[in-house]
Amino acid sequence: MLKKLSQWFTDEALTNAEPSSDEHALELATAALMMEVARSDQEKSAEELALIFDMMRSRMHLSEKEIKDLVTLAEQSAEEAHDLFTFTSLMNENFNYAQKKKLLIDLWRVAYADASLDSHESHIIRRIAGLMHVSNNDMLHARAQARPR
Numbered sequence: 001m002l003k004k005l006s007q008w009f010t011d012e013a014l015t016n017a018e019p020s021s022d023e024h025a026l027e028l029a030t031a032a033l034m035m036e037v038a039r040s041d042q043e044k045s046a047e048e049l050a051l052i053f054d055m056m057r058s059r060m061h062l063s064e065k066e067i068k069d070l071v072t073l074a075e076q077s078a079e080e081a082h083d084l085f086t087f088t089s090l091m092n093e094n095f096n097y098a099q100k101k102k103l104l105i106d107l108w109r110v111a112y113a114d115a116s117l118d119s120h121e122s123h124i125i126r127r128i129a130g131l132m133h134v135s136n137n138d139m140l141h142a143r144a145q146a147r148p149r
Contacts, residue, residue, distance in 0.1 A: 026094055027060055029087040030103065031074035033128060036084065037110045039075075041118035051113040055106055084124075088131035100132045101142055108146030115148070 031052065038048040049071075056067050091100060107128065111121035129139040 022094065025090055027056070028070060028074055028077065029090040030059070030106075031056055031071055032077045032087050033084070033103070033107060034110050035071070035075045035077075036087075036128075037107050037121055037124055038113075039079075040120040040124040042120075043114075045114035047113040047115070048110055051110055055109075084128055084131055088128060091132050095132075097134070100134050101138050103132075104129055104134060104139055104142035105146050108143045112146055112148055 034052045034055065035044075038044045038052060052071060053067060056062075056071060057064075060067065060070075062070065091103065095103070104125065107125050111117055111125060125143075126139065129136075129142075134142075
């Protein structure tokens with residue numbers, strides 16, 4: 001898994017020479033966590049995938065093809081990862097508390113994208129919040145902010 005990620009980052013750095021590999025690692029980890037939430041209920045809906053693409057598009061300065069490649073790689077990475085720590089440790093090293101809370105809002109938005117919140121989706125987001133050392137109150141606040149009205 002890490003070899004694939006490293007190769008993708010290296011290829012992108014050589015062609016774009018803009019963001020650092022640390023930024024690419026964070027982008028991939030973010031996308032992988034979103035994919036993990038989307039697949040946690042055993043069904044990745046079209047709405048969830050469209051939202052992930054939209055969020056990646058707004059977060060990153062990549063072409064459509066690069067975003068598609070990144071999301072595909074993130075999906076593969078999420079499927080191959082044995083734990084969430086691989087991704088959340090990058091967040092802990094590079095994100096401040098407010099950025100972690102913003103990520104949780106986005107993860108809840110992915111979970112709500114298909115108009116139904118599955119218990120598996122809720123469980124995985126709670127695990128991610130715990131691994132990122134975000135308080136339960138802030139995790140619940142993020143959920144409330146993401147809930148469709």
